[in-house]
Amino acid sequence: EADIYQTPRYLVIGTGKKITLECSQTMGHDKMYWYQQDPGMELHLIHYSYGVNSTEKGDLSSESTVSRIRTEHFPLTLESARPSHTSQYLCASSGAPGTGELFFGEGSRLTVL
Amino acid sequence: GDSVTQMEGPVTLSEEAFLTINCTYTATGYPSLFWYVQYPGEGLQLLLKATKADDKGSNKGFEATYRKETTSFHLEKGSVQVSDSAVYFCALSDPGGSYIPTFGRGTSLIVHP
Numbered sequence: 664e665a666d667i668y669q670t671p672r673y674l675v676i677g678t679g680k681k682i683t684l685e686c687s688q689t690m691g692h693d694k695m696y697w698y699q700q701d702p703g704m705e706l707h708l709i710h711y712s713y714g715v716n717s718t719e720k721g722d723l724s725s726e727s728t729v730s731r732i733r734t735e736h737f738p739l740t741l742e743s744a745r746p747s748h749t750s751q752y753l754c755a756s757s758g759a760p761g762t763g764e765l766f767f768g769e770g771s772r773l774t775v776l
Numbered sequence: 777g778d779s780v781t782q783m784e785g786p787v788t789l790s791e792e793a794f795l796t797i798n799c800t801y802t803a804t805g806y807p808s809l810f811w812y813v814q815y816p817g818e819g820l821q822l823l824l825k826a827t828k829a830d831d832k833g834s835n836k837g838f839e840a841t842y843r844k845e846t847t848s849f850h851l852e853k854g855s856v857q858v859s860d861s862a863v864y865f866c867a868l869s870d871p872g873g874s875y876i877p878t879f880g881r882g883t884s885l886i887v888h889p
Contacts, residue, residue: 669819694875696876703881704863704884705881705882706865706882708876711876713875721876753820755819757877763810763868763869763875763877764808764810764825764869765820765822765867765877766822767819767820768819769819770818
């Protein structure tokens with residue numbers, strides 16, 4: 664059973680609001696990832712981290728930012744939400760060297776009006 | 777760079793039918809290969825994996841064999857159930873590389889009673 668948690672599961676907010684999507688894992692994994700999933704199901708990597716104080720941008724350009732101050736915590740922040748940010752956001756972690764297996768949270772579905 | 781190509785969906789089957797979802801990959805190293813499943817409203821979870829050529833991964837009646845000669849990792853199940861309706865993602869991870877997994881676009885499976 665994977666121990667990775669995302670909150671909130673669902674969020675509806677107005678344009679211009681600041682939001683933070685939380686992601687926590689209790690497995691002690693070094694590597695963590697944020698994916699944006701479009702309605703066609705495809706996953707787009709937007710941020711990743713190799714460990715504390717390490718953050719990198721992914722393949723898909725995103726106006727969001729992330730931080731990694733603690734191993735277990737990898738929050739994603741949007742300073743000013745827009746309708747184009749409406750999407751499903753999935754957090755994942757990986758720790759076992761040499762396997763590349765990911766553990767995913769249940770996702771945060773964001774709707775910006 | 778690395779890439780994963782899987783068949784487009786949706787794949788629509790009747791209960792107890794045989795399932796094949798094709799997946800081929802391109803990688804410079806010797807990747808590990810994965811199938812993930814995403815049930816409605818949830819995050820992805822690992823279905824099965826194979827870490828070297830000719831390995832067969834299996835779980836819940838699903839199987840896939842790592843074929844290096846054809847660079848393929850096709851997912852099969854002999855008799856699908858309605859509860860197998862989900863989106864299936866093929867993925868690879870190069871243990872000698874960046875540890876950033878590469879995902880296919882996902883294939884939706886719909887099983888009718």
